[in-house]
Amino acid sequence: MRIQVNKDRLLYHLLIAQKALSTKTPNPALQGIRLDVGDNELVITTSNSDISIRVTLEDDALEIEKTGSILVPGKYFIDIVRKLDGQVVSMTEGEDNLLRIEADRSDITLNLLDLEDYPNLQFKETDSPLEINARTLKSIIRQTAFATSSLENRPILTGVNVAIDGEDLKAIATDSYRLSQKRISLPESYDPTDVIIPGRSLEELIKILESNQESVEVHIDQNRVLFKDNNVLFLSRLLEGNYPETDKLIPQEFPIQIKFNKEQLMTAVERAGLLSSRDGQNSIVKLDVRQDNVVEISSNSPEIGRVREEIHPVDEIVGSPLKIAFSSKYLLEALRVFNSSEVTVKFTGEIRPFIITGEFDEGMLQLILPVKTD
Amino acid sequence: MRIQVNKDRLLYHLLIAQKALSTKTPNPALQGIRLDVGDNELVITTSNSDISIRVTLEDDALEIEKTGSILVPGKYFIDIVRKLDGQVVSMTEGEDNLLRIEADRSDITLNLLDLEDYPNLQFKETDSPLEINARTLKSIIRQTAFATSSLENRPILTGVNVAIDGEDLKAIATDSYRLSQKRISLPESYDPTDVIIPGRSLEELIKILESNQESVEVHIDQNRVLFKDNNVLFLSRLLEGNYPETDKLIPQEFPIQIKFNKEQLMTAVERAGLLSSRDGQNSIVKLDVRQDNVVEISSNSPEIGRVREEIHPVDEIVGSPLKIAFSSKYLLEALRVFNSSEVTVKFTGEIRPFIITGEFDEGMLQLILPVKTD
Numbered sequence: 001m002r003i004q005v006n007k008d009r010l011l012y013h014l015l016i017a018q019k020a021l022s023t024k025t026p027n028p029a030l031q032g033i034r035l036d037v038g039d040n041e042l043v044i045t046t047s048n049s050d051i052s053i054r055v056t057l058e059d060d061a062l063e064i065e066k067t068g069s070i071l072v073p074g075k076y077f078i079d080i081v082r083k084l085d086g087q088v089v090s091m092t093e094g095e096d097n098l099l100r101i102e103a104d105r106s107d108i109t110l111n112l113l114d115l116e117d118y119p120n121l122q123f124k125e126t127d128s129p130l131e132i133n134a135r136t137l138k139s140i141i142r143q144t145a146f147a148t149s150s151l152e153n154r155p156i157l158t159g160v161n162v163a164i165d166g167e168d169l170k171a172i173a174t175d176s177y178r179l180s181q182k183r184i185s186l187p188e189s190y191d192p193t194d195v196i197i198p199g200r201s202l203e204e205l206i207k208i209l210e211s212n213q214e215s216v217e218v219h220i221d222q223n224r225v226l227f228k229d230n231n232v233l234f235l236s237r238l239l240e241g242n243y244p245e246t247d248k249l250i251p252q253e254f255p256i257q258i259k260f261n262k263e264q265l266m267t268a269v270e271r272a273g274l275l276s277s278r279d280g281q282n283s284i285v286k287l288d289v290r291q292d293n294v295v296e297i298s299s300n301s302p303e304i305g306r307v308r309e310e311i312h313p314v315d316e317i318v319g320s321p322l323k324i325a326f327s328s329k330y331l332l333e334a335l336r337v338f339n340s341s342e343v344t345v346k347f348t349g350e351i352r353p354f355i356i357t358g359e360f361d362e363g364m365l366q367l368i369l370p371v372k373t374d
Numbered sequence: 375m376r377i378q379v380n381k382d383r384l385l386y387h388l389l390i391a392q393k394a395l396s397t398k399t400p401n402p403a404l405q406g407i408r409l410d411v412g413d414n415e416l417v418i419t420t421s422n423s424d425i426s427i428r429v430t431l432e433d434d435a436l437e438i439e440k441t442g443s444i445l446v447p448g449k450y451f452i453d454i455v456r457k458l459d460g461q462v463v464s465m466t467e468g469e470d471n472l473l474r475i476e477a478d479r480s481d482i483t484l485n486l487l488d489l490e491d492y493p494n495l496q497f498k499e500t501d502s503p504l505e506i507n508a509r510t511l512k513s514i515i516r517q518t519a520f521a522t523s524s525l526e527n528r529p530i531l532t533g534v535n536v537a538i539d540g541e542d543l544k545a546i547a548t549d550s551y552r553l554s555q556k557r558i559s560l561p562e563s564y565d566p567t568d569v570i571i572p573g574r575s576l577e578e579l580i581k582i583l584e585s586n587q588e589s590v591e592v593h594i595d596q597n598r599v600l601f602k603d604n605n606v607l608f609l610s611r612l613l614e615g616n617y618p619e620t621d622k623l624i625p626q627e628f629p630i631q632i633k634f635n636k637e638q639l640m641t642a643v644e645r646a647g648l649l650s651s652r653d654g655q656n657s658i659v660k661l662d663v664r665q666d667n668v669v670e671i672s673s674n675s676p677e678i679g680r681v682r683e684e685i686h687p688v689d690e691i692v693g694s695p696l697k698i699a700f701s702s703k704y705l706l707e708a709l710r711v712f713n714s715s716e717v718t719v720k721f722t723g724e725i726r727p728f729i730i731t732g733e734f735d736e737g738m739l740q741l742i743l744p745v746k747t748d
Contacts, residue, residue, distance in 0.1 A: 076678055079648045085641060098679075106645055110679035267459060271480055274453045304450055305472075305484035 001037050001068030001093040006061035007103065010089060011081050013044055013055045016232060019204045020046040020053040021074045029117035032071040033078075037064055045121065046074065051201050052121050053208070054233040068093055071113040080108055123226060123233045129217040130164065130190055134209050134229060137216055140171050141202045143182050143337040143364055148199030149175035159196035161243040166190070172246055173199065178330045179246060179353075180337075183363040193220055196243050201236035208232060250367060251353060254346035256319030258295060260311065262343045262358075265297075266335050268309035272299040273328030275307055282327050284371055289322045299328075314342055324350050325373045334366035375411050375442030375467040380435035381477065384463060385455050387418055387429045390606055393578045394420040394427040395448045403491035406445040407452075411438055419495065420448065425575050426495050427582070428607040442467055445487040454482055497600060497607045503591040504538065504564055508583050508603060511590055514545050515576045517556050517711040517738055522573030523549035533570035535617040540564065546620055547573065552704045553620060553727075554711075557737040567594055570617050575610035582606060624741060625727060628720035630693030632669060634685065636717045636732075639671075640709050642683035646673040647702030649681055658745055659702045663695050673702075688716055698724050699747045708740035 014033070022030035025048065034045040041058035070093055081089065086104030094100050094109070101108040141160075149157035154176075161172045166189045171182045209216065209229055219226040227234040269285055276283030276299075288296040293316060297309040324347065335343065340358030347354045356366040388407070396404035399422065408419040415432035444467055455463065460478030468474050468483070475482040515534075523531035528550075535546045541560045546553065583590065583603055593600040601608040643659055650657030650673075662670040667690060671683040698721065709717065714732030721728045730740045 073678065076649060080645065083641065083645050083648065105684040106642075107682045107684075108645070108649075108679065109681075110649075111677065267457065268480075271454065271457050271482070274457065275450060275482075275484075303485065304447065305482065307483075308481045310479040310481075 001035070001070055002064075002066035002091070003037055003042065004063040004065070004088050004090045005042065005057070007081065007084055007087060007089045009057060009059070009061035010042075011078075013057050014078050014081060016208050017044045017046040017053045017055050018074070018078060019208055020048055020051045020234075021078075022046075022048040023075070025049070027117075027119075029071065029113060029119070031074050032113040032118065033074040034069065034071050034115070034118055036069045037067045039064065039067060047119065047121055050198060050237055051204055052123070052235040054121075054123050054235075056231045058231075066093075069115055070099060071115045071118055072099060072110060073113060076110060080110075121235070123235055124219075124221065125217070125226065125228065126219040126221060128190075129219045129228070130186070130193075131188070131215040131217055132169075132186070134212050134214055134216045136184060137218075137227075138206055138209050140169075140182050140184065141206045143361075144171045144173040144180040145199045145202045145206075146333055146337065147173040147175060147178055147180035147366075151175075156196060156239055156241045156243060158200070159198050159239040159243075160202060161194070161196050161246075164190050164193040166192075172243070174244070174246060174249075177327070177369050178334065179249065179367040180334070181246070181250075181365050181367070194243075195220055195225060196239040196241070197225055197236060198239055205234050205236070208234065249353065250355065250365070251346075251348040254348055254355070256289065256317070256322050256347040257344055258289065258317050258347075259314040259342055259344045260295075261314055262335055262338060262341055264311055265343070265345075266332060268297045268311055269328050269331050269335075272297045272307045272309055273332070275299055275301040275304045276328075282329060284325050284373065285328045285331075286323065286325045286373065289317060289319075291321055293317055319347070322347055322350055324354065324370045326354075326368050326370050330368050334368060337366070338364075375409070375444055376438075376440040376465070377411055377416065378437040378439070378462050378464045379416065379431070381455065381458055381461060381463045383431060383433070383435035384416075385452075387431050388452050388455060390582050391418045391420040391427045391429050392448070392452060393582055394422055394425045394608075395452075396420075396422040397449070399423070401491075401493075403445065403487060403493070405448050406487040406492065407448040408443065408445050408489070408492055410443045411441045413438065413441060421493065421495055424572060424611055425578055426497070426609040428495075428497050428609075430605045432605075440467075443489055444473060445489045445492055446473060446484060447487060450484060454484075495609070497609055498593075498595065499591070499600065499602065500593040500595060502564075503593045503602070504560070504567075505562070505589040505591055506543075506560070508586050508588055508590045510558060511592075511601075512580055512583050514543075514556050514558065515580045517735075518545045518547040518554040519573045519576045519580075520707055520711065521547040521549060521552055521554035521740075525549075530570060530613055530615045530617060532574070533572050533613040533617075534576060535568070535570050535620075538564050538567040540566075546617070548618075548620060548623075551701070551743050552708065553623065553741040554708070555620070555624075555739050555741070568617075569594055569599060570613040570615070571599055571610060572613055579608050579610070582608065623727065624729065624739070625722040628722055628729070630663065630691070630696050630721040631718055632663065632691050632721075633688040633716055633718045634669075635688055636709055636712060636715055638685055639717070639719075640706060642671045642685055643702050643705050643709075646671045646681045646683055647706070649673055649675040649678045650702075657702050658699050658747065659705075660697065660699045660747065662697050663691060663693075665695055667691055693721070696721055696724055698728065698744045700728075700742050700744050704742050708742060711740070712738075 036043040044055045084103040090102045097112045217228040272285040273283040295311045300306040338358045340360040410417040418429045458477040464476045466474045471486045591602040646659040647657040669685045674680040712732045714734040
């Protein structure tokens with residue numbers, strides 16, 4: 001293998017691939033970055049046990065003198081490329097499994113890893129991928145994945161359930177205390193599919209999706225999903241098992257509805273959440289719909305103090321007075337993903353889940369379970 | 375106590391005082407911020423075992439209705455003030471050791487701490503303080519404190535030795551592997567003084583010194599030093615003991631001298647330092663002054679690989695060829711504090727300390743001990 005490549009282009013692509021690079025792994029080969037030089041392209045591959053990334057670089061930034069495949073120590077290789085001076089990096093595979101890297105006045109030799117130890121990754125595309133706008137995909141992930149569980153005691157809840165039926169796509173995440181749901185209409189009709197994608201894979205995917213209007217191909221296989229965004233392939237395992245039936249958790253009738261300015265509601269809940277002795281992790285705040293059309297947000301932490309906030313809703317409150325208590329963290333995380341500047345909070349009763357919707361967030365709902373207080 | 379105060383001004387001063395706020399301390403009173411409201415001023419005091427800060431707020435941002443002193447829970451108080459809406463915060467001491475905080479539509483009550491438990495801090499000024507330009511003081515700290523030891527086995531080396539004699543001020547820091555020295559001429563003459571100020575205190579001081587041309591007063595007492603910068607008082611304990619005699623460590627004759635472009639030298643040493651298996655913490659690089667007026671920087675890490683860099687010095691090299699090895703971290707930290715874009719590295723011999731000076735860094739020298747290699 002012998003190539004010359006533009007340093008900035010190489011680094012740009014390495015930093016994409018880095019998202020799937022293992023740092024601590026029982027398999028040392030996964031600390032490596034696989035470089036495959038073909039006749040017209042440099043293919044960069046990384047993998048950890050959950051996700052794998054393959055990026056292809058094929059433009060005038062690249063000059064190939066000899067094809068070949070090597071496995072470079074990932075962390076050191078990226079550190080070196082980042083620090084190199086000059087425009088062009090020259091890489092030459094030498095004898096004794098060594099790689100010589102030359103740029104400007106630097107001459108660096110890296111011991112390569114054994115390519116034979118690298119897993120045989122299948123970035124296999126299917127015949128009929130789902131096509132979805134990259135920005136739409138990013139917003140689905142942003143609006144649902146945060147609500148997945150971070151606990152491994154019910155692994156299925158660490159994933160986002162994506163169900164496709166005809167032109168309808170529904171993404172759901174829940175940790176059993178709150179639930180996020182986003183529904184969109186696809187431009188075409190697809191065969192019914194129902195998969196659970198690890199939330200952490202999606203959090204990594206969102207970082208590398210380009211903010212373009214172009215469509216991303218989604219190839220769903222038996223136990224894997226492959227996202228294809230231009231020259232980037234992103235492969236994730238799927239979670240196995242049955243996702244819980246969530247439709248029946250969502251109330252259908254809401255006798256009490258309040259429209260808030262989102263920022264006002266957030267800052268009031270933030271302040272009420274401050275006085276928790278547990279670093280605000282799960283501080284409980286109370287919401288009190290008063291007779292006088294004012295909403296009171298409050299918290300009480302006997303050791304530290306108490307907070308009382310008053311909010312005037314945007315419109316007249318629909319329904320009767322109500323007192324309800326919930327985790328400030330869950331409400332704040334839910335509010336944060338709305339694009340709307342006004343949100344409607346809809347209540348069924350004091351011990352029933354409540355939901356939040358927004359005029360400019362079509363198809364999305366956020367649900368939160370209240371907590372019981374004295 | 376009852377006051378109204380501009381929120382942004384209050385927060386600004388709280389964030390200065392926060393630098394000395396204890397978060398983990400055996401004395402819970404030190405987790406508090408002391409507020410003393412006098413006839414015309416609000417005085418904010420914080421302390422941990424090493425440093426104490428006292429900030430005075432007295433301007434039209436403040437309206438005093440009733441004087442008094444309280445001890446507020448520090449972390450919560452700052453968090454609340456930071457998150458408040460509105461321009462003005464109203465604070466009223468209530469019965470039962472409570473503080474009521476009102477702003478916009480927020481109504482917050484905090485349990486106060488017991489003021490009696492707070493230590494009696496003496497921010498005592500001396501009769502003849504040293505006056506020093508704030509920017510000069512910042513640069514002395516920046517150019518020396520990084521070289522103090524972080525190990526507690528020789529506590530004296532965790533401090534910066536400041537010796538004043540007449541118009542001469544000399545600051546020295548060393549961890550016994552490298553040494554930083556900065557010498558300045560004071561505008562006036564002072565009585566001889568020799569103290570050791572904890573490096574960590576100085577690192578905190580530098581964060582709150584305003585970048586002004588005005589002078590800071592330095593009041594040196596028996597076992598404490600008090601810095602006065604406008605309305606901020608910063609008190610630090612001094613380290614007790616005798617600082618080692620360092621003058622004799624510094625070679626006086628340098629048969630080999632090389633002038634480098636600082637950036638070129640830094641990037642070469644950075645790259646050579648990358649291939650350390652211990653995260654670059656103490657990677658050893660070699661410097662080789664060649665016959666052909668080229669300097670080679672190299673490193674070799676048998677498990678990972680090797681780096682070789684060539685640098686053309688700015689001027690013809692003075693002296694004969696030489697090979698020397700040192701910690702890349704120490705050289706990089708020393709180079710980083712130079713204002714000069716060209717630095718001169720001066721060698722006495724392969725196993726003798728070498729020093730670095732810069733044309734636009736008058737009075738400063740950085741010294742590094744070489745390491746022996748095979």
